[in-house]
Amino acid sequence: MMMSSEVEFSQKFEITGGDFSSAGRTSTSIKEILKEIGIDSSIIIRASIASYEAEMNVVMYAKRGVLTLNITPEKLRFKLEDEGSGIENIEMAMQEGFSTATDEMREMGFGAGMGLPNIKKNADKFEISSTPGKGTSLDIIFCLDKTGKK
């Protein structure tokens, strides 16, 4: 699968909340897709980490979510919309170490309060919005051209 400079790639992935055994499957697939398209390996790592953290958040905290991968010659973008409890205080959720994780989540090796800060750290642009009781939206962008690259 090769991408000419004019072609845009887009794919939707459904993520099921609470499905701990499949958690990470979507991000593993996305990483394969990015490799096949021929994205720069340093961007693949950053994008894979961000999608994995975002996917784990849906599995841990939401009922379901849809992750949309969109690639143009200029940027790689993940849009994630989930239905779930949402985040009461985004400012606190963005602090390293702040977590509302349960023991089950911690047994999976997650829930240390590093997820959202780590997504932000790896992305070139990161936006988050949430409505408590409804869900959370993430917009995660990686620049593929030279400008604005980390």
Next chain:
Amino acid sequence: MTLREIKELLQAEVIIGDESLDVEITFAGGSDLMSDVLAFGKPGILLLTGLSNAQSVRTANIIDAKAVVYVRGKKPDKMGIDIARENGIPLLSTKYMMYTACGLLFSHGLSGVSDVSQKK
């Protein structure tokens, strides 16, 4: 240090990846917390962990780890082994606990992941 030397130092059992024991490992990191591994892991890392669920292998794959060593005699479940096989990640298991396993490798010259990034 090769993965074979690491296997011998840790008296480890190879769960999968016998054919990859000559791969060169230049740094390692140990954690049971995958959140930390995702935050501090670097491509090429040897990951030592006591977390034996499928997430340990998925995390290793996401960060392009060279191999995973399970401490305290732990072994991943079938799903973890299948993911490792699909992605070509060697898995080893040592009876040593985390501190001893890391100490043995460090004292034989294998750098920690943070030491490597600080040198840059």
